[in-house]
Amino acid sequence: MSVLQTWLVQALFIFLITGSIGVLLDPCGRINPESPVVQLGSNFTAVCVLKERCMDYFHVNANFIVWKMGHFTIPKEQYTIINRTAASVTLTDVTSLNIQLTCNILTFGQIEQNVYGITLISGLPPEKPKNLNCIVNEGKKMMCYWDPGRETYLETNFTLKSEWATEKFADCKTKRDTPTSCTVDYSPVYFVNMEVWVEAANALGKVTSDHINFDPVDKVKPNTPRNLSVSNSEELSSILKLTWINSNIKNVIRLKYDIQYRTKGASTWSQIPPEDTASTRSSFTVQDLKPFTEYVFRIRCMKEDGKGFWSDWSEEASGITYEDRPSNTPSFWYKIDPSHSHGHRSVQLMWKTLPPFEANGKILGYEVTLTRWKSRLQNYTVNDTKLTVNLTNDRYIVTLTARNAVGRSDASVLTIPACDFQGYLAESKCYLITVTPVYADGPGSPVSIKAYLKQAPPSKGPTVRTKKVGKNEAVLEWDQLPVDVQNGFIRNYTIFYRTNIGNETAVNVDSSHTEYTLSSLTSDTLYMVRMAAYTDEGGKDGPEFTFTTPKFAQGEIEAIVVPVCLAFLLTTLLGVLFCFNKRDLIKKHIWPNVPDPSKSHIAQWSPHTPPRHNFNPKDQMYSDGNFTDVSVVEIEANDKKSFPEDLKSLELFKKEKVSTEGHSSGIGGSSCMSSSRPSISSSDENESAQNTSSTVQYSTVVHSGYRHQVPSVQVFSRSESTQPLLDSEERPEDLQLVDNVDGGDGILPRQQYFKQNCSQQETSPDISHFERSNQVSSVNEEDFVRLKQQISGIPQSCGSGQMKMFQEVSAADAFGPDTEGQGERFKTAGMEAVLDEGMPKSYLPQTVRQGGYMPQ
Amino acid sequence: MPTQTTGRTLLSLVLGLLFASMAAMGSCPGDFHVLLGQLQKQAHAMQDPSSLLDPYMRIQGLDFPQLREHCTERPGTFPSEGALRGLGRRSFLRTLDATLGLVLRRLAAVQQQLPEAGRLGRPPAARLRAQDLEMLKMARLNIHGLRNNIFCMSRLLGSSWDAAEPTQAAPGTSPPPTPDPGAFQRKLEGCRFLRGYHRVLSSAGQVFGKWGKSPSQGHRHRPPRALPEDASRARPSRRGRRLVPRGQLPR
Secondary structure, three states: OHHHHHHHHHHHHHHHHHHHHHHHHOOOEEEEOOOOEEEOOOOEEEEEEEOHHHHHHHOOOHHHEEEEEOOEEOOHHHEEEOOOOEEEEEEOOOOOOEEEEEEEEEEOOOEEEEEEEEEEEEEOOOOOOEEEEEEEEOOOOEEEEEEOOOOOOOOOEEEEEEEOOOOEOOOEEOEOOEOOEEEOOOOOOOOOOEEEEEEEEEOOEEEEOOOEEEOHHHHEEOOOOEEEEEEEOOOOOOOEEEEEEOOHHHHOOOEEEEEEEEEOOOOOOEEOOHHHHOOOOOEEEEOOOOOOOEEEEEEEEEEOOOOOOOOOOOOOEEEEOOOOOOOOOOOEEEEEOOOOOOOEEEEEEEEOOOOHHHHOOOEEEEEEEEEEOOOOEEEEEEOOOEEEEEEEOOOEEEEEEEEEOOOEOOOEEEEEOOOOOOOOOOOOOEEEEEEOOEEOOEEOOOEEEEEEOOOOOOOOOOOEEEEEEOOOOEEEEEOOOOHHHHOOOOOEEEEEEEEOOOOOEEEEEEOOOOEEEEOOOOOOOEEEEEEEEEEOOEEEEOOOEEEEOOOOOOOHHHHHHHHHHHHHHHHHHHHHHHHHHOHHHHHHHHOOOOOOHHHOOOOOOOOOOOOOOOOOHHHHHOOOOOHHHOOOOOOOEOOHHHHHHHHHHHHHHHHHOOOHHHHOOOOOOOOOOOOOOOOOOOOOHHHHHHHHHHOOOEEEEEOOOHHHOOOOOOEEEEEOOOOOOEHHHHOHHHHHHHHHHHOOOOOHHHHHHHHHOOOEOOOOHHHHHHHHHHOOOHHHHHHHHHHHHHHOOOOOHHHHHHHHHHHHHHHHOOOOOOHHHHHHHHHHHHHHHHHHOOOOOOEOOEEEEOOEEEEO | OHHHHHHHHHHHHHHHHHHHHHHHHHHOOOOHHHHHHHHHHHHHHHOOHHHOHHHHHHHHOOOOHHHHHHOOOOOOOOOOHHHHHHOOHHHHHHHHHHHHHHHHHHHHHHHHHOOOHHHOOOHHHHHHHHHHHHHHHHHHHHHHHHHHHHHHHHHHOOOOOOOOOOOOOOOOOOOOOOOOOOHHHHHHHHHHHHHHHHHHHHHHHHHHHHHHHOOOOOOOOOOOOOOHHHHHHHOOOHHHHHHOOOOOOOO
């Protein structure tokens, strides 16, 4: 029972204690916010809310609230009474990282009692991580690192995120001690692009870095090449061969290397040119090394294209190049013991050991050879660097070579003069005096100088000659005097030159020159020049040299002649062109057409001259009174197919006749084949009449080609002669035809002529009318009708035979589409033959008609 | 109101898919030749038996010369090189992806039967086996990487491809050669399977090599679209069926 009472008392006590502590621990108010984190430099406002119970107990309200930062009371100006229970305080520009802010009340008006307190933490939001990069150490997992930016003063977490296009990898969270790097927990997969970025977050915010996208193989840092070894070559003393073992990454990527070397003991490294080690390999031969020298090497590698990282340097490895023969001769001298016995002397030869870079190996010994003038050799092999020999008083030549395992050096030669040697120096002789200093460690650089015991004038003067001679100048040149004739130091030269009649001029020239230009010379003049060389003791003239300056400078003649020739040619050309252009005018004035009165006759003008047809602008060009000056024949093929037929008819014609070339009219000349411009002779009727008064024009027909060539087309040409032609003279073959065929009126040949030219649109004036008829010109047919009318009543019996002939020829001509028209034309031609019967046969005066000439 | 909601849902779904697609392409190389080079190098590296078959044989206790002779590819398990060459590019990619999916499943099954690296017995042998297990794990990761690049190439060629569901092959659909094989036979069959896997990767490397030489049809990044060429090829023709690995449903 007592136990129970004790237990109850204890329980009551505990309950009362607990209740009183609860009351005591229950704060009189609270501050909002309770765990604030604010950005440095910003404002912060906290609110303290009092509890009613405390307010009643302590007889206070919000006006009694006092805010404190640590032990410092915040000024009342920063307070704001919100209501009876709450008051706030505003902190401006928070700069402290950690602030203890308390809300207090003045109990009973004067006793300050703490109500609540908070810790205000301030800092900065994280900056965007920069310079994110990753490295894949071969065989290890990928590590990425970045620059976290400014200090935030807050706990900031960095998370590395990575993903493929199809997979997202687990986040990599940084450890507290390494917030700027993170190693992912998966092995990198080469040749698969991945995207990586970093997320930084703290209480004030979260920010993400730029994403980087890469293939992990481009971030590889290979393992160091291992087992680097160096070996030399007996064949070549300047090379060392390096071999090493590549890391396994070589199975995945191609590598390039960086090989460095230095001589042992040196501090600076030399580098093998990168282009020589730009591909995967496991050995390399280094060249251009010094023989018998120890070199230290190291190597590293990386991906061939330079993406990724260099591996660490390998362990250093060293090797010695093989020996080579000594590259230099030992420094060599002698010392003669002054206490020599009669006839002999003791000479000590001494030399220095070669430095390693010249010895090129271990020197095994020295070979000394002594040669007396015209005597035998004495050879010595010495391991030491000195040798004492007993020599006669003669002059000796001593050679010394150093020898190593590979070979021996070049010989170093020394002359030991004869014992009785006394110096004799001649005057006027040039001596080269050389002084070689001998230091403790060998000879120094020798210095030489030329000297004369006594100078004298040169024994011979320089020989001068011309190098180039111009109109007013000449370039002289000469050779330096040989040292044997100088007899002293040549101080200067003097050049003397003169003309035949002039005074001599002297020019001084420095002794270093071998060339001089004489200027202001007179052209086309003979000059005499000589030269003297001077030493300190005098001078000596050389032989005289003559030269003549030319009258004209080089190119001067060409400068005159060429423009003159060009001007002449130009003038000639212009003259020819002018004559060519004005040839008609010239012809008119120089060779005017003079009619022959003795052969003139009265022309009969046709009252039925039809108006001009087929008038073309070209005709108008010749509408002035000078038409006689122009002869135009226009030939136009109606139907090209008919040419062969034409040629047949021509051939028929040619068989019996010689070329009409030979029958062209004498004075004016037949323009047989002379005109390359076939055209129709055209002129106004009036013009024709006018022209006829002064000139009578003729035409002829060319049946054969030039020089027995068959013309492709028949050519009608028109004589420009002012002489009336005899018909027989014009066409003797026609006369023959007349005799042979018909014995008639002699018209037939002309008709034949017309006939054969039926394929031509228009021809010479005397047949123009008919030729027009041959063409498909209805207007021309009207002309024929008119003609018919004119000659009506004339019997046509004689034309019948000719008609037949025409028809035959016409059958061969295949060009005319209108056979009726042809028939009519044949008829007309026959009628014309009858018409011409009454005309004199010797010539055919014609008058000009429209587009041609009408037989009168 | 319900119509509006449905419209918004559809819009957000479309946009979501669009952005997801864009995000998925984010880490793919944009250049055809770069991607092709990666595929070639991957195929070249993974055709090496030391990357998967050798560790598998060591793990399974098959690493004996006599057994190696018997470990030959079972014909018909994987498409031949000639058949792969005859495929269009997208069909080829799809076939290769399906093949790799099949290999992944087989490897997962094998790994499930193997002990953890930490329980491998005594140190020297345990270390070797741990290395082999690590290689097996790495091989799986490499296959995932290759499938990732296949996906990227497929996208680059303009083919629609569901990355989340790269293959339609049901797990374990490759039928065992015998109805109830013994454990040894199963190991040997796995060996033959992996032999075929290395061979098919070698063939794939050859095909990719041809891609580099022939005028490319996918030099430019084209938006995904249905292609008539592959539409016809993708049809479940007999030829198409034959080319798909065993157990693979033609797509």
